Amino acid sequence: MSEVTAEGGHGAIPTGPEVPVQPRARAVQRDWPLYEVFVRGKRGLNHVHVGSLHAPDDEMAIDAARDLYTRRNEGVSIWVVRAVDITASSPDEKDPLFAPSGDKVYRHPTFYEIPDGVPHI
Amino acid sequence: MSAPTLDRSATGSPDEATLQEQFDATIAADRRIEPRDWMPEGYRKTLVRQVAQHAHSEIIGMQPEGDWLLAAPSLRRKAVLLAKVQDEAGHGLYLYSAAETLGADRADLTDKLIEGRQKYSSIFNYPTPAYADVGVIGWLVDGAAICNQVPLCRSSYGPYARAMIRVCKEESFHQRQGYELLMTMMRGTDEQRAMVQDAVDRWWWPSLMMFGPPDDESPNTAQSMAWGIKRHTNDELRQRFVDMTVPQAQALGVTLPDPDLAWDADSGHWRFGAIDWEEFRRVLAGDGPKNAERIARRRAARDDNAWVVEAATAYARKHERGAA
Ligand SMILES: [Fe+2]
Ligand SMILES: [Fe+2]
Numbered sequence: 440m441s442e443v444t445a446e447g448g449h450g451a452i453p454t455g456p457e458v459p460v461q462p463r464a465r466a467v468q469r470d471w472p473l474y475e476v477f478v479r480g481k482r483g484l485n486h487v488h489v490g491s492l493h494a495p496d497d498e499m500a501i502d503a504a505r506d507l508y509t510r511r512n513e514g515v516s517i518w519v520v521r522a523v524d525i526t527a528s529s530p531d532e533k534d535p536l537f538a539p540s541g542d543k544v545y546r547h548p549t550f551y552e553i554p555d556g557v558p559h560i
Numbered sequence: 561m562s563a564p565t566l567d568r569s570a571t572g573s574p575d576e577a578t579l580q581e582q583f584d585a586t587i588a589a590d591r592r593i594e595p596r597d598w599m600p601e602g603y604r605k606t607l608v609r610q611v612a613q614h615a616h617s618e619i620i621g622m623q624p625e626g627d628w629l630l631a632a633p634s635l636r637r638k639a640v641l642l643a644k645v646q647d648e649a650g651h652g653l654y655l656y657s658a659a660e661t662l663g664a665d666r667a668d669l670t671d672k673l674i675e676g677r678q679k680y681s682s683i684f685n686y687p688t689p690a691y692a693d694v695g696v697i698g699w700l701v702d703g704a705a706i707c708n709q710v711p712l713c714r715s716s717y718g719p720y721a722r723a724m725i726r727v728c729k730e731e732s733f734h735q736r737q738g739y740e741l742l743m744t745m746m747r748g749t750d751e752q753r754a755m756v757q758d759a760v761d762r763w764w765w766p767s768l769m770m771f772g773p774p775d776d777e778s779p780n781t782a783q784s785m786a787w788g789i790k791r792h793t794n795d796e797l798r799q800r801f802v803d804m805t806v807p808q809a810q811a812l813g814v815t816l817p818d819p820d821l822a823w824d825a826d827s828g829h830w831r832f833g834a835i836d837w838e839e840f841r842r843v844l845a846g847d848g849p850k851n852a853e854r855i856a857r858r859r860a861a862r863d864d865n866a867w868v869v870e871a872a873t874a875y876a877r878k879h880e881r882g883a884a
Contacts, residue, residue, distance in 0.1 A: 442780045443772040443844070444610065445794045446712060448651070448727070449621050449705045450681025451772030452613035453844070454780065459677050460608040462668040470667035471873065473660065490657040490723065493666060495872035496879060507653055510646070511730075529596070 473522040474500040476507075478514035486518050494519075587788055592718035595661035603787050606780075607717055608662050609678075610789060615655035616673045617681035620854050622648045624688040625697055633691065640737050641694060647730045654723040661719045674859045682840060683766050685848030692745060692752075692759040698738015700760075700767040700805065706731050707801045708771065716788030739808065746813050753813075760809070761817045768832070769840040771798035799829055806830045 441455025471493040477486035489508045494500035500519040508514065528536045544550050553560055574582075579598040586593060593599055622645045629645065632638045656666045672678040683701055688694070709731060712724040745752040772794040775781060784790035792800075809816050820833030842848070 442778055443794075444778070444781070444784065444790060445708045445771040445792075445797045446610055446614070446784075446790055447617050447681050447772075448614040448655070448709055448712075449617040449701060450683040450770035451794070451844075452610070452617065452679055452681060454606050454609045454784075456605075458609045458613070458679070459672060460605050460612075460664065462663070462665040463671075469869070470665065471869065489726075490654055490719075491660065492653060492657065495869075496876035499872065499876075507650055510643075510650065527596070 471495045474504075474519045475522050475525060476500075476504045477518040477520075478504075478508055479516040480513060481515055486516065489513075491522065587716055587786075590716075590788070592721060593716055594718045602783075603789070604662055606784060606787070607720065607789055608659055608664050611655055611659040611662070611717075611720055612664055612669045612672075613678050613680060615652045615659060615669065616678060617684065618648050618652035618655060619673075620680045620684045620858065623854055623857060624684055624686070624850075625694055627688055628691060628694050631691065632694070637741070644698070644734050644737060647734065651727045651730070654726055655720075658717075658719040658723045662717075670858075670862060674855060674862065676846065676855065679844060680854075681770065682843040682848060683770050684854060685843050685850045686762065686766055687849050690755050690759055692742065692755040693763070695738045695741035695745065695756070696759040696763045698734050698736075699742060699808070700738075700763050701770070702731055702734040702738060703805060703808075704767050704770045704801050706735060707804070708797050711791035711797075714788075714791060720789075739812070742812055742814075756812075757814050760814045764817050765835065765839075766843075768798060768802070768835055769837075771795070771801065773837060773840070802830045802832055 441453045441457055443451045443453050445451050472495075473491055474494055474497075475491050476489050478489050479486045492500065492503050492507055494503050497519060501517055504517045504519055505514075509517070540546070580600065583593070583597070583599060583603075586597075593603075625641060626645050629638065629641055632641050656664075656669060659669060660666060669678065673680065688697070706728065709724055709728050713721055713728055715721040715724065742756050745756050772778065775793045775795045778794055781790060781793055785793075806816065806821070818833045820831065822831050824831045843851070846852075
C-alpha cells in the first residue's frame, strides 16, 4: 500500500503518487469565481486576509464569508474581492521591489544614538 | 490566490539551484512558504494530497453525525450538533481554500473525491447506529483529530498552518461537547451506560487507526518531516492520543476494549495491543460498511444542487450586464 500519513486531520490519508493532483479544466469552468476574504476583527484593527471562497456574485460572497469566517464573532466588517482583480508584488524575499528600503537603516529610530541621560526620546 | 504578479526584476529569474537553496533556507529557519514562492514539485504535490484529502475528510465527516440532527433528544442537543456539523463544513472549506493556493481547484477536487481518485479518512466509513455514537465521535474521533492537527498549526506551508489554527480553535468545542454528552449518559440509566460502552467498543480501534500505519511502513515520513509538513510520526501521534485518552476513559467510567492496555512505568506510556491493519486497508480502499453510501450522498449533493449553481451563475451574469 502507498504511504499513509496521520496528517489527514480527521484521520490518515494516502499521499502516494497514485493520488492525482492535476486539475481538469471541465470542473474549473463549472465553478463560481474565487473571492478573497478580509475581516476586521474589531473596531480599531485593519481588515486582515482570512482565506477565500467561491460565490456567484459580490453579495453572495459577503453572505458566504459571514457564514464561513465569522461563526464566532470573529468580525465586525468583511471585504470580499475577486481574486483575479488583485495585483500582487512577487512574494520572493529577494524581490527587487523591496530593495529600496533594504539599505535605509536611517529610517528606523534605533539608527540614532542618544545618551542614556536624555529623557523622553 | 491566482493574482497576476508584477515582474520588474532586471536580472531575470534565478536558476533552479538558487531557488531550491532559498526554499531550503526558509524551511531551515522554520519560516513559512507562501503561495507563489517557488517550491519543489514533490513538496507541492504532497501538500495538495494532504490538504485536499484532509478537506474531503471534513466534508464527508459531516455525514455520520448529520444522521442524528433530527433525532437528537432535545433542542439544546440539536443546536449543539448542528453547530458542530456546520463547523466541519467550515473546516472543509478552509482547507479547499488552502489547496487552491497550490494550484488545485475546489470543483475538481470534489469530482476526484466522488470518483474515488482521492480518499478521505477511513473513520467516516463506520456507521452511527446509536445516539451515543455522536458523543464518542466528539470525544475520540475529534480528540484524535486534535492530536494530529495541533502540530499542523506549525506546518511549513503558510495557508495550511493558518487554516489549522482556525480549525484547532473550533475542534476543542467538538471534543468537549462529545465528552459532556457521554458524561450525561453515564449518569443516566443502565441502558444508557451500556449504549455508551457499546459505542466505545466500536470506535476505539478505528480511532487508533486514524493515525495511519506504523512508522516502519511509512518510508516517506522522513521527507515530509524534513519539509515541515509532518511534525511527528504516525506512531508518536498515536501514543500521545492513547496517553491522553486512557485517563479520560477512567473518569468517564468506560472500559477501552483492549485486554493488553497497560501502564508502563518505565516509559511513562500506556502500552496497547496490536491493531488490525488489514481492516484499515480494506476500509480505506473502499470496502468499509459505509463507503458506498457516503460517496453516493456526496454525489447526490453535487448533482441535485447543480441547478442552483447554474441559476445563481445565470442571475449574476444578467445582473452584471444590467449594471454595466
Ligand atoms: Fe474538523
Ligand atoms: Fe471536529
